[in-house]
Amino acid sequence: MTKERAYFESLALKEEGKLCPQHVPEVYHFDRTMSLIGMRYLEPPHIILRKGLIAGVEYPLLAEHMSDFMAKTLFFTSLLFRSTTEHKRDVAEFCGNVELCRLTEQVVFSDPYKVSEYNRWNSPYLDQDAEAVREDNLLKLEVAELKSKFCEKAQALIHGDLHTGSVMVTRESTQVIDPEFAFYGPIGFDIGAFLGNLILAYYSQDGHADQANDRKGYKEWILKTIEDTWNLFHHKFTALWDEHKNGPGEAYLPAIYNNPEVQLLVQKKYITDVFHDSLGFGVAKMIRRIIGVTHVEDLESIADAGKRATCERRALNLAKTLLKERRKFESISEIVSAIQQF
């Protein structure tokens, strides 16, 4: 990866930090020549969220905090709040982060759907599952649409890699780190990354259950966190829209859209599109974590390969179904039901 990644990481940290200082570590200094970022030390007991999810730790404020981070960073960098002039200026700047965009294209939208030296999976258990993905034309059709959106749709400044390894937590604090993949892309890519990784954490729990802890209660907590995160995001994003509907965003001018009926119509359309994008990107990121180059510790740390394969296959089958049928789903509670059915 290029040295430039540190520049875009610091740029995104500063921008996100301005918009949501509670959940982004402060940057004190950046030196472009040295690619050096001086930033807040996230002191113990902060740990990577993924580690906490593997250990079975509940974070009662996680949905509240992550919905806050996503609603604020995504709303305030979209055309719902920005002028076209600001938007095009910032889109152009982040076009420079192309190397990391290309990496995402490859590992999320390409490699899992073809034979690639980088792919790996829980063999021999998932050999047929991996092959089935490579031969599923409808899956490839859907993934092509998502890739086009990723490459072409400059909707907001997205973190670009918002999985559970990019979040540090305590029971009281949630801090989003590592935005070196940031660029102007589709809002659903961030939401999907976070929800998709929570779903992987959910399916991995049976692999971590033992006689002392059957993880049943914890699985319920993960499902509730998935549901709460989306619902709170929806609520907060819409509230920001209502609050700022008289400007300065140029997408929906008040002289056209400030009657209650049309305001409801455009918000419902916008949020529904973000919901379906989130589902699509979220499950695409699940698929790549099971049959692509980089896996997640949630599943990898299950020692028994057969037990791990059962968890992985459930996740993979949910993901394949949602990728093809996501537009039929209207609410996050339907998604939670589907997760439980696989």
Added chain:
Amino acid sequence: MTKERAYFESLALKEEGKLCPQHVPEVYHFDRTMSLIGMRYLEPPHIILRKGLIAGVEYPLLAEHMSDFMAKTLFFTSLLFRSTTEHKRDVAEFCGNVELCRLTEQVVFSDPYKVSEYNRWNSPYLDQDAEAVREDNLLKLEVAELKSKFCEKAQALIHGDLHTGSVMVTRESTQVIDPEFAFYGPIGFDIGAFLGNLILAYYSQDGHADQANDRKGYKEWILKTIEDTWNLFHHKFTALWDEHKNGPGEAYLPAIYNNPEVQLLVQKKYITDVFHDSLGFGVAKMIRRIIGVTHVEDLESIADAGKRATCERRALNLAKTLLKERRKFESISEIVSAIQQF
């Protein structure tokens, strides 16, 4: 408008000229300080296409040439042919043309749907029609989606103002000029601009008919040109895709998409989306030419205001219907039938 427009006009002329030299006048010299473009003189009998359409002149090669221009300029600047690196570099460059993007946003997607000092229409005949547009929530919902695509979807280098006043013609030659609105936007915006202006030309013919020429044959020729332009574009764009399916474009990697069944699926999806975008943008551009700031000479030159209103209302009603129901249409022949029914 800013002095920078000449820079982007020359940049787009040079790029389009490389991709389709037969239909773009050559640029000999550009001086940025002076905003001076030295380019080919389009000698008589070249005239502005719109003038020819008003005079009732048939251009037998128009559909062939315009489909050629659109297929080549749009295909070769999209991710079907370009790498992500080239795409993001050029997207960033054309983000600088923001002032003219803002102008389009205002005159096409905003002003016609609100009270604006700039709007004008054939009053009093169309007073109620203009008011009905401003109060049509479903129309506003559709126009919001199109505006988002215009602002966010960097699909290809589009001309940005491809109406019949931006084309110079003889019976043998077709030359596309004035790309000062060029930027990376949705492919359907160019196709729609051209087709929408042909539809306006069609509806204006009854206003130009007289005892010497009832214009019936000419109306048939316009409809045939609309149909041929889309069908030839579809054919040529797909042929370019097939020809270059093994690279260098990074959107559909051969290792994933080079089986005939999935190739057909993704092409059908891509072209259908472009078709519906073209219809949406095309009729949005019709609406703005009837109740927005800038009108078209095709209609304005009809001296009898009552007769003109009849032509304008037919165009407006078709446009409103297609804007809301465009996704129900699957072929250009269905559109031609709809045009005749209004």
